Amino acid sequence: MLQLPKVIGHRGAAAYAPENTLASFQEARRRGATWVEIDVKLTADGVPIVMHDDSLKRTTGVDRLVAETPRADLPAEVPTFEQAIACFAELGLGCNVEIKPCEGREVETAHLTVAALRRWWPASLPQPLLSSFKDASLAAAREAAPEFVRAILLGEIGKDWRSRADAVGAAGVNTNGAKLTAPRAVEIRKAGFALSVYTINDGDVARALVGMGVDCIITDAPDVILAALN
Numbered sequence: 001m002l003q004l005p006k007v008i009g010h011r012g013a014a015a016y017a018p019e020n021t022l023a024s025f026q027e028a029r030r031r032g033a034t035w036v037e038i039d040v041k042l043t044a045d046g047v048p049i050v051m052h053d054d055s056l057k058r059t060t061g062v063d064r065l066v067a068e069t070p071r072a073d074l075p076a077e078v079p080t081f082e083q084a085i086a087c088f089a090e091l092g093l094g095c096n097v098e099i100k101p102c103e104g105r106e107v108e109t110a111h112l113t114v115a116a117l118r119r120w121w122p123a124s125l126p127q128p129l130l131s132s133f134k135d136a137s138l139a140a141a142r143e144a145a146p147e148f149v150r151a152i153l154l155g156e157i158g159k160d161w162r163s164r165a166d167a168v169g170a171a172g173v174n175t176n177g178a179k180l181t182a183p184r185a186v187e188i189r190k191a192g193f194a195l196s197v198y199t200i201n202d203g204d205v206a207r208a209l210v211g212m213g214v215d216c217i218i219t220d221a222p223d224v225i226l227a228a229l230n
Helices: 022-030 081-091 106-120 135-144 161-167 182-190 203-211 222-229
Strands: 007-010 035-042 048-050 094-099 129-132 149-154 172-176 194-198 216-219
Touching (some): 007 022, 022 035, 022 081, 035 081, 035 106, 048 081, 048 106, 094 106, 094 135, 106 129, 106 135, 129 172, 135 149, 182 194, 203 216, 216 222
Parallel strands (some): 007 035, 007 216, 035 094, 129 149, 172 194, 194 216
């Protein structure tokens, strides 16, 4: 079974530093995280970068779509995936890499993400986990680089969760912790899948979810959740 830490920092340590930035990864490490979760999408010229939204506006103030922005025109605070990996190597951080494609780039984003991992991911770090809400991205990642473990991202656990997970060769399920029920948690764990939940920032809630069988809590505040679970 997929082995994950009890806590993963969401987009670094998004409660304390700008999300998906090198500063956020550094802050996550300072606050005890051993893994972080990030989002990878492509610039106009096909460079994998670390960014959640389709637009740069919310996180950088630049009112421009990522898919229409070349690497050379990115705001300085937006790291490339290569820069993020170098940061993880320096800090000793594992990573849940969410493939977050702009519309129509599901396969391309998956292919370039796994190509970057093959090129730059250091052997000194634990193998990364690939996840995505886009089944097409996970299927493309499986075909292109089956050596990387995958988790399917599901906003809610529907009746078709198992068939979707099996179709992309997932070893894990990542889901919204606020919507997870105990019966579904038991079902997923009994089926042999690792179970992670996002985005939980309350220690009591985290403890309750772990009591339901959740393996890993993805959080903006890794120090808070680590203290609660320890």
